[in-house]
Amino acid sequence: MELKRVVVTGLGALTPIGNNIQEYWNGLINGVSGAAPITYYDTEKHKTKFACEVKNFNVEEFIDRKEARRMDKFAQYAIVASDEAILDAGITGDNVDKHRVGVIWGAGIGGLETFQEEVLYYAKGDGTPKFNPFFIPKMIADIAPAHISMKNGFMGPNYTTVSACASSANALIDAFNYIRLGLCDVIISGGSEAAVTIAGMGGFNSMHALSTRNDSPETASRPFDATRDGFVLGEGAGALVLEEYEHAKARGAKIYCEVGGGGMSSDAYHLTAPHPEGIGVIAVMKNCLRDAKMNPEDIDHINTHGTSTPLGDVAELKAISAVFGDHAKKININSTKSMTGHLLGAAGGIEAIASILAIKHGIIPPTINHSVVDENINPELNLTLNKAQKRDIKVAMSNTFGFGGHNACVLFKKLED
Known part of the structure; x- marks a missing residue:
């Protein structure tokens, strides 16, 4: 069976450094930090x-007030980002078969704010189980793609992938496979997350996973820096329209790039910590290269998982050196989490978009906030520190890993007719 080619025809983003694709890209290339004191609750x-x-997000500018009240914030974010991507791709009811258009979405947690609010409300009562009738439909992780499909009438495959912080990268790989197997023409994919809540922040703090650099939030996310002390929690959504190449050409769609391949693996090591030698990361990048039928020397750019944690950053860079050998020194490596923070289940989506826009514009966004060299990191690696770098990029990889040892890697390449 000959596999179909898959391309990206639409992008949408709602992030801590920009509420649409253009704002997001401007924030990335200018090294803008999205970190700031929390405004949602008393800290x-x-x-x-x-x-x-x-x-500066007002949901009522995008979604009817009554409808928005029936959605957790993570689903609202999904609607806004997917609307932008669908419009960008030029998808209408007249130029697609809606039975062959799916929505495969990623979310690591889902409606955490809804869960928190309902449980706290119950705890204040007399023990009578009084809950909002929309409690469960707002909370469950699969509800975001359901809203996207219902709004647009898309009747193809519809579900959520949940693999912690690898969730939306896994969603992209699933979407890629459905299309190249000929089962769909178009799939809206990506992910959303809204875990900046008392429960989310408190839970990660109890694990000692978050930075506590309260005196300088804007510099707290500092991947690869020797003084990094944990990740910065982010929120938002990233949406991509994946489409079968001939289908896209037939309707005259603009094409950002081609999806070259996807890889998955498991560390099989620890609930939250990566394998110190990056064994699972080595496997996932090799699997991705194999799927794309490419060699290590073909890669120009890697958007790393790069969360700014003491263990994770070193393990990932060790794995890159192991897979790419001497060529690793020629790759532009970066971590856009230095600017956006860690969007958990949405990370793979917004970082895939960053990789695609890097290919399109020939610019690698920087890894900001780096000042102290880590002696455990190979100094010959180009980590694109503190300033964007221009480069012709033919092939880019995006790495995303999650608690539980879930690893996903997606490869994008310039379209060649």
């Missing part, structure tokens, strides 16, 4: 008092 008694919140 006086919290260890970490900052995060990368979505800013």
Whole structure:
């Protein structure tokens, strides 16, 4: 069976550094930090008092007030980003077969704010189980793609992938496979997350996973820096329209790039910590290269998982050196989490978009906030530190890993007719 070619025809983003694709890209190439003191609740008694919140966002500008009240914030974000991607791709009811258009979405947690609010409300009562009738439909992780499909009438495959912080990268790989197997023409994919809540921040703090650099939030996310002390929690959504190449050509769609391949693996090591030698990361990048039928020397750029944690950053860079050998020194490596923070289940989506836009514009966004060299990191690696770098990029990889040892890697390449 000959596999179909898959391309990207639409992008949408709602992030801590920009509420649409153009704003997001401008924030990336200019090294803007999205971290700031939390505005959603009183942080006086919290260890970490900052995060990368979505800013200047009024949901009623995008979604009817009554409808928005029936959605958790993570689903609202999904609607806004997917609307932009669908419009960008020029998808209408007249130029697609809606039975062959699917929605495969990623979310690591789902409606955490809804769960928190309902449980706290119950706890204040007399023990009578009184809950909002929309409690469960707002909370469950699969509801975001359901809203996207219902709004647009898309009747193809519809579900959510849940693999912690690898969730939306896994969603992209699933979407890629459905299309190249000829089962769909178009799939809206990506991910969303809205975990900047008392429960989300408190839970990650209890694991000692978050930075506590409260005196300088904007510099707290510092991947690869020797003084990094944990990740900065972010929120938002990234949406991509994946489409079968001939289908896209037939309707005259603009094409950003081709999806070259996808890889998956498991660390099989620890609930939250990566294998110190990056064994699972080595496997996932090799699997991705194999799927794309490419050699290590073909890769120009890697958008790393790069969360700014002491263990994770070193393990990932060790794995890159192991897979790419001497060529690793010629790759532009970066971590856009230095600007956006860590969007958990949405990370793979917004970082795939960053990789695609890097190919399109020939610019590698920087890894900001780096000042102290880590002696455990190979100094010959080009980590694109503090300033964007121009480069002709033919092939880019995006790495995304999740608690539980879930690893996903997606490869994008310039379209060649």
